[in-house]
Amino acid sequence: MLRSILATLLLGIALFLAQKSGQDTWIHPTIWYMLAFFLGVSFLIHRLMEMGFKNNREKFVQFYLSTIIGRLLLSLIFVGVFLYLGVDNRPAFILDFFALYLFYTGFEIFGLYRNLRRNS
Known part of the structure; x- marks a missing residue:
């Protein structure tokens, strides 16, 4: 989770600097949401x-596929x-959302x- 927070922080800094320097032509104001x-x-x-x-490594694939579907629906x-x-x-x-979706x-x-x- 720490890596996700750091990636979000770095992306936020880059977006903030782009907005402050005037390079925000394709950055939508709702990017922070x-x-x-x-x-x-x-x-x-x-x-x-x-x-x-943790619980059951045999059901890992089902957990992973459910997270993909959950992310798509949300x-x-x-x-x-x-x-x-x-x-x-x-x-x-739409372009900003799709770019962030692909990034994450x-x-x-x-x-x-x-x-x-690592676990193999």
């Missing part, structure tokens, strides 16, 4: 993966709520691969 959302989802996924490792709900509320500059919102998914897969290789 997106960052908080993905940090919360990462925390939830981290806890579920710990349960999958992401659809998040995007749906913001689009329903009438967020402005929708292309930038790749980060999760990298961390999972690292843990599985």
